[in-house]
Amino acid sequence: MREYLRQVGALVWKDVVVEYRTRERVAAMGGFTILVGILFNYAIDPTAVEPQAIASGLIWMTVVFGGMLGLGRTFHLEEEEGAFQGVLLSPIPRDALYLGKVVANFLILTVVTILVFAVFALFFGLEFGRHPLALAGVVLLGILGFVAIGTLFSAISARTSMGDTLLPILVFPLMVPVIIYGVTATSSLFAGLPASEVEGNIRMLGAFAAVALAAGAGLFRYVVEE
Amino acid sequence: MSAKIRWTGAVLGVLGVALTLVLHWMVFFWVPTERTMGVVQRIFYVHVPAAWVAFMAFGIVAVCSAVYLWLKDERLDMAAVAAAEGGILFTTIVLLTGPLWGRVAWGTWWTWEPRLTLTLLLWFIYLGYFLVRSSTENPQRGKRFAAVVGIVGALDIPLIHLSVQWFRSLHPAPVVMRPAGPSLHPDMLATLFVGLGAMTLLFFSFFLYRYGLERVSQGLLHREVAEGRTPQPEGVLS
Amino acid sequence: MESSASPSQEPVPGEASEPVLEARGLVREFGPIRAVDGVGFSLGAGELMTVFGPNGAGKTTLLKVLAGALKPTEGSVRLRDRELRTGDPDWNRRIGVLSHQSFLYGHLTLEENLRFYGKLFGLLDLGDRIPERLAQVGLEKRAGSLARTLSRGMRQRLALARTLLHDPEFVLLDEPYTGLDAHAAAVLRGVLTSLKDGRRTVILVTHNLSQGLELADRVAIQVRGRFVHLGPRDSLDLPSFEHFYREKVEKEEAR
Numbered sequence: 001m002r003e004y005l006r007q008v009g010a011l012v013w014k015d016v017v018v019e020y021r022t023r024e025r026v027a028a029m030g031g032f033t034i035l036v037g038i039l040f041n042y043a044i045d046p047t048a049v050e051p052q053a054i055a056s057g058l059i060w061m062t063v064v065f066g067g068m069l070g071l072g073r074t075f076h077l078e079e080e081e082g083a084f085q086g087v088l089l090s091p092i093p094r095d096a097l098y099l100g101k102v103v104a105n106f107l108i109l110t111v112v113t114i115l116v117f118a119v120f121a122l123f124f125g126l127e128f129g130r131h132p133l134a135l136a137g138v139v140l141l142g143i144l145g146f147v148a149i150g151t152l153f154s155a156i157s158a159r160t161s162m163g164d165t166l167l168p169i170l171v172f173p174l175m176v177p178v179i180i181y182g183v184t185a186t187s188s189l190f191a192g193l194p195a196s197e198v199e200g201n202i203r204m205l206g207a208f209a210a211v212a213l214a215a216g217a218g219l220f221r222y223v224v225e226e
Numbered sequence: 227m228s229a230k231i232r233w234t235g236a237v238l239g240v241l242g243v244a245l246t247l248v249l250h251w252m253v254f255f256w257v258p259t260e261r262t263m264g265v266v267q268r269i270f271y272v273h274v275p276a277a278w279v280a281f282m283a284f285g286i287v288a289v290c291s292a293v294y295l296w297l298k299d300e301r302l303d304m305a306a307v308a309a310a311e312g313g314i315l316f317t318t319i320v321l322l323t324g325p326l327w328g329r330v331a332w333g334t335w336w337t338w339e340p341r342l343t344l345t346l347l348l349w350f351i352y353l354g355y356f357l358v359r360s361s362t363e364n365p366q367r368g369k370r371f372a373a374v375v376g377i378v379g380a381l382d383i384p385l386i387h388l389s390v391q392w393f394r395s396l397h398p399a400p401v402v403m404r405p406a407g408p409s410l411h412p413d414m415l416a417t418l419f420v421g422l423g424a425m426t427l428l429f430f431s432f433f434l435y436r437y438g439l440e441r442v443s444q445g446l447l448h449r450e451v452a453e454g455r456t457p458q459p460e461g462v463l464s
Numbered sequence: 465m466e467s468s469a470s471p472s473q474e475p476v477p478g479e480a481s482e483p484v485l486e487a488r489g490l491v492r493e494f495g496p497i498r499a500v501d502g503v504g505f506s507l508g509a510g511e512l513m514t515v516f517g518p519n520g521a522g523k524t525t526l527l528k529v530l531a532g533a534l535k536p537t538e539g540s541v542r543l544r545d546r547e548l549r550t551g552d553p554d555w556n557r558r559i560g561v562l563s564h565q566s567f568l569y570g571h572l573t574l575e576e577n578l579r580f581y582g583k584l585f586g587l588l589d590l591g592d593r594i595p596e597r598l599a600q601v602g603l604e605k606r607a608g609s610l611a612r613t614l615s616r617g618m619r620q621r622l623a624l625a626r627t628l629l630h631d632p633e634f635v636l637l638d639e640p641y642t643g644l645d646a647h648a649a650a651v652l653r654g655v656l657t658s659l660k661d662g663r664r665t666v667i668l669v670t671h672n673l674s675q676g677l678e679l680a681d682r683v684a685i686q687v688r689g690r691f692v693h694l695g696p697r698d699s700l701d702l703p704s705f706e707h708f709y710r711e712k713v714e715k716e717e718a719r
Contacts, residue, residue, distance in 0.1 A: 010583035086567025090584040091553030160361040173350040177389035448496040
C-alpha cells in the first residue's frame with residue numbers, strides 16, 4: 001500500500017513538474033478561459049439577460065470546454081521518447097497509473113477553474129453566495145468526475161487516427177449528469193440558498209465521480225495493454 | 227455462414243415480419259383511439275417498442291463487451307458489434323418517430339422530454355462505439371477500445387436517466403409524452419406487446435445475420451492475411 | 465559452427481553451468497500471423513545472446529513477450545525458478561529493457577528522471593544509487609541538466625542507467641545502437657561490455673551484424689518468427705558469419 005502511494009505520488013509529481021516547466025496545458029486552458037470570457041461579454045446582451053442569472057452555466061461550460069483542451073494532451077508528452085512504454089514496463093499497477101494521471105489532471109484543472117471563477121467575477125461582477133465550502137465541494141466533485149472520464153477516454157483517443165477530435169464525442173454525452181447536478185447546485189448557491197439545498201446534488205456528483213473512477217481504474221489496463 | 231445461424235435468423239425474421247404485419251393491422255384497424263391525443267398517438271406502438279429494443283441492444287453490447295475483455299473470445303466482440311448495429315438502427319427509429327409524434331400532436335419537433343433526450347444521448351454513445359472501433363491502426367485495439375466505451379456508456383446511462391428526469395422535475399414542460407392516461411386499456415396493452423414482440427424478433431434476426439456475417443468476414447480476413455494477399459495490419463510486427 | 469537443423473523447442477545445452485533463463489515453445493499470434501513461432505532457448509548467468517534477423521522477423525515481438533509486455537499465445541519463460549506471468553509486477557522488477565527510444569522525459573533533469581523511475585520500482589536508497597549509476601555511464605557531471613539538452617548518445621547512456629537502476633537480473637536490449645554515431649556507439653559498447661559481469665543475463669536484438677556479434681556468447685537468427693539457428697558464438701569472424709547469416713535467411717524466406 002505504501003509503495004502504491006509512492007508510485008502514484010511519483011506520477012503526480014512528474015506530471016506536475018513537467019507541466020510547470022512547459023506550462024503547455026495551463027497556458028492553453030488559461031488563455032482560452034480569458035478569451036471566452038471576453039467573447040461571452042459580447043455574445044450576451046446585458047440589457048436582455050442578467051449575467052448573474054446564467055453565470056453558473058457559462059462557468060461550467062467554460063471549464064468543460066477548456067478542460068477538453070487540456071485532457072486531450074494528457075498522454076502526448078509521454079509519446080516523445082516513448083516514455084509511456086518505460087512506465088508500463090515498470091511494476092506499477094495499471095490502476096495506480098490511471099489514478100496518478102487523474103490526480104495530476106485534477107490539480108491542473110482545479111487551477112484553471114479558479115482562474116475561470118476569477119475571470120467571471122472580474123468581467124461580470126458575479127457574487128458567489130455565502131457558502132464557499134459547499135460551492136467548492138460541488139465544483140471539485142464535478143471536476144473530479146469530468147477528469148475521471150476524460151483521462152480514460154483520452155488514453156483511447158490518443159491511440160486513434162481521429163485523435164483529440166474524438167474526445168468530445170466520447171465525453172460529452174456522459175457528462176450530462178455532471179452538468180445537470182453541477183450547474184443547478186451552483187446556481188442555487190449563487191442565489192444565496194442554504195447549503196442544505198444542494199446536498200442531494202453533491203451526493204449525486206459524488207456518486208458519479210465514484211462510478212467514473214472505479215470504471216476507469218478497472219478498465220485502464222485494457223486500454224494500455226495488448 | 228453456419229447453417230444453424232442462417233436458419234434461426236431466417237425463422238426469427240419471418241416471424242418478426244409476420245408479427246409486424248399483425249401489428250400494423252392492430253394499429254390501423256383494431257386498437258381504440260386514445261382520448262386526448264387522437265389518431266397520431268398510434269405512433270406510440272412503434273416508438274415505445276423501438277426504444278425498448280434500442281436499450282436492450284445496448285445492454286447486450288455492454289455485457290458482451292465486458293465478457294470479451296475478460297475472456298478475449300473474438301466471438302463476443304462480433305456479438306457486440308452486431309448488437310450495436312441493430313441497436314443504433316432502432317435508436318434512430320425512436321428519434322425519428324418521437325419528433326414526428328411531437329410535431330403532429332403538439333406542434334413542436336423537440337421537447338426535451340427526458341426519455342427522448344436519453345435516447346438521443348444513447349445514439350451518440352453508439353456513435354462513439356463505432357468511431358472508436360474503426361479509427362485505430364490495429365483492429366484488435368479498436369475492438370478493445372470499443373468494448374471499454376460500451377461498458378462505460380452502460381454504466382453511465384442510469385445516471386444520465388436519473389439526472390435528466392430530475393431536471394425535468396425542476397422545469398416541468400407543458401407537454402408530457404405519456405402514451406395514454408394513467409393506465410393502458412387492455413387492447414392498447416395487447417397492441418403494445420405485439421409491437422414489442424415484433425421488434426424484438428426483427429432485432430434478433432438482424433443480430434444473428436450480422437453476427438454470422440462478421441464471423442465469415444473475420445475468417446476471410448484471416449485467410450487473406452495468412453496467404454499474404456493482404457498486408458498485415460499496422461503495428462503488429464513492428 | 466554448430467547449427468540446429470530444426471529450430472529448438474528444447475533448450476540447447478551450452479557452456480552455461482545451469483540455465484538461468486529458459487524459454488520453451490514460445491508462440492505469439494496476432495490473428496492468423498505467428499509473429500513468434502515456437503522459440504526456445506536457455507541461457508546461463510552472465511551470458512549474452514544476440515538475436516539477429518531481418519526486419520519483420522518478429523524480434524521485437526519476441527522481446528516484448530520476454531519483457532512481459534505481451535502475453536504469449538503458447539509457451540513459457542522461466543527466470544530461475546519463476547515462471548513469467550504477463551503483467552506480473554515481480555517480473556518487471558527483475559528485468560530491464562533498453563530500447564531505441566530512451567523512455568526519458570525531456571523536461572526533467574537526469575537526476576529527476578532516475579528518481580522517478582526509482583520510485584516506480586519501489587527503490588528506497590535512491591540518494592546513493594542514482595549518483596552511482598550516473599557515474600557508471602559517465603554522466604555524473606550532467607546530473608542537474610534537463611534530459612532534452614543531452615545528445616542522442618548521452619541519452620542512450622542515461623537510458624542504460626535507467627535500465628540498470630533497479631539491478632535487474634535479466635536485461636533486454638532492443639537495437640540500442642540506433643541513431644548513434646561511431647563515437648557514441650563506441651562509448652555505449654564500452655558500457656555494455658561492463659554488463660557482462662557474470663551476474664546478469666542479457667539478450668540483445670539487432671539487425672546489425674558487426675555490433676551484435678562483438679559481445680555475443682550465443683547467437684540466434686530469427687526469420688519469420690522462428691529461430692533458424694541457435695548456438696554458441698565460437699570464434700566466428702564477421703565475414704564468415706555474414707555469409708552464414710545470409711544463407712540462413714535466404715533459405716528460410718524461400719520456403
